[in-house]
Amino acid sequence: MLFLNIKSSEEVKITLIESAVAKGAVCLDGSPPAYQFDKGFGDGVNNWLVHMPGGGWCHTIEDCVKRKTLIYGLGSSKLMPELNFTGLMSNQQDQNPNLYNWNRVYMRYCDGASFTGDVEEVDHDNNLYFRGARVFDAIVEELMSIGMKDAQNVLLSGCSAGGLASILNCDKFRGFFPQNTRVKCVSDAGYFPHVKDLSGEYRFEQYFDKIVTLHGSAKALPSECTSNMNPGLCFYPDFAMPYINTPIFIVNSAYDTWQVSNMFATNESDPKGEFTKCKNDLNECSTTQLKRLQDFRSDFLGSVSSVTKSSTEGMFINTCYTHCQTDQSTWFANATSKLDDKTIAEGVDDWFYDKSEFQKTDTEHVDPHYC
Template sequence: MALIHHRRSLGDLWWRKSAGRIAFGLVAFVIITVLLKVSLRSPSEPLIAGNSPLVELTLLQDAESKGAVCLDGSPPAYHIQRGYGSGSKNWLLHIEGGGWCNTMASCGARKMTILGSSTLMQPVVFSGILSGSPSENPYFFNWNRVKLRYCDGASFAGDVEHEVKDGSKLFFRGLKIWQEIMNELLSKGLAVAQKALLSGCSAGGLATFLHCDDFQSLLPKDATVKCLADGGFFLNEKDISGKSTMLTFYHEVVTLQDVAKVLPNGCTSRKKPSQCFFPESIIESIRTPLFIVNPAYDFWQIQNVLAPDSADPSHEWDKCKRSIDSCTGAQIKVLQEFRNKLLTALNELPKSKSRGLFVNSCFAHCQTWIGSTWHSADSPRLSNKTIAEAVGDWYFDREEVKLIDCPYSCNPTCHNANLL
């Protein structure tokens, strides 16, 4: 019962609405809920293993003097575990997710959480793609592993020079945060990396798309540098009421935080900046080898892009968008159409052997930073590969990897979230 009470209290915090808007920004609750469900589903692999050490928080040095600060003005932060042996000169960076904020009110509320202030952040356990366990993370366990904490509300892309005041003080400095954390990590050994992988989950996946080529440009020319985005391929699609809810939301994020200057020039010269904040527009210009992990039934997108509360006043989708097993036949048809739109968008991207795909038929969101979905005995599989094995084959050039699952409910290995 204590676990259930904890989940409800988190829900009260993360799912707040402001001025009738959908609570896009604070996605952490649903991710935490999935972790709780996974821990119940797989008792042999607890959420926090007893022998997994906490990784301390490292605050960015001289952040305030460089203008690289979180929404509340506190210094940004990261966690790092040093590599050893054959991985001592290899680096894996993972950007934390957590949605976005689109108004002064939502950003003001956000700055009082771990997604807007480093003063509230705590040490973490590294799991999944960040794990130091060879059995859980067979290809990257002994690399230098870094988790970048997310506290700017615009996927490390905001770039407003002055402080924004509207009853409170806010800083939109995501781009500076990215630049200064990179500078610090370069000084700690990233500058001489032999192999490197930039990864991210959700809004961190979008940040990975945005900064992938820049990341490669910072490293030695002979280094193997690649990028991995998990649960970050957000679709520019209309919701079930016919409104472009996600496009409108992104327009507000881009305008408020002056994101346009970070977006690809080739896109902004042809489209509105808000359209260029979608991955399908960003990827057109990415030159660095790229891997996309995405569920075909991304529950965050189903809840916020396809069937947001504003598009469903009668609440007919409430159960379906929290548990795919509760969907009606008619709702499953809509979800299959949504899956088809994802596959169409992916198919229209520039073709390249250096690009990999792992699109499973799971009702999930981020899957790489959770041990049980990244690489375990009962992990989701495509062609009998876990996500970790597929990524490993792609990263080390063992084979071309483009895996797309059949429609729901064909894959019995899925860890389908139950958020009811």
């Protein structure tokens, strides 16, 4: 069957939800929430994919002020460039065979706390609003009003900070739909593990704790988790996922480049910069440094295995030295990232439709490698 009039994914425009401002659902700078929507066709008209791109977080007032002025629009919908629909968002069947004709939505990220913050008070001195949870709700409600409420199959996904958001908001997202709607979540490069850095410390803990405190994120995190430990820890998938009921599929590298640089071999844990060349170019790694990276991989795998014991969860953990794999060629076309001869797209499809369990880890490659 030919679909000759499908518009190019690159032409998808940004939609602003002006009406959300009155509800206090706004970006860091007070601008309205935004999304990009490419309508489904063929047998995908009743299926929806909502994807949240990455962009890190802001953990201090100064950091958030800087963030809202970025040209990437990570704190303001006034500055957002249009995102191309690629990988799992593509409308080309040869690039995205299982989702290409679904209704596909970019939920644009502009709050700095993975859509979890909700502080009523406005920082008028710096014109800052911490309202990510309301932004999430406003966009989902808008999508429901334009047809998503009648969906048969729905997938919430995200990359990096958006991947973490797909975990932390998974149960809430599921709650928008009737029980007979199949709803699941995919986290790409969003499984940030609670592991020690090079110096043997948990320094990254402080960073997540500051995010949760500044944005008032605690009430958006699983209450069973926050009642048992510091809410900052519940921002970690390790501790949050045991309390999340909706099925989640984890796509991650055991050698995620962002995690290696910002959680493991950080400037604080490596003050002399001995790991700098290695983390920027694997060819520069010494035997000792590769062994340290293998230790990080072991810690990561231990962290993931503790929360993927349920048969409803899915997992695709490879050793590609990269960050985010669903919005590029590794989603379907790149053979170097296959596990058990299946691409990420095929593994997610098997899991989503309950064709078979899919919890695969790359045991062939011990060292990180470029895919």
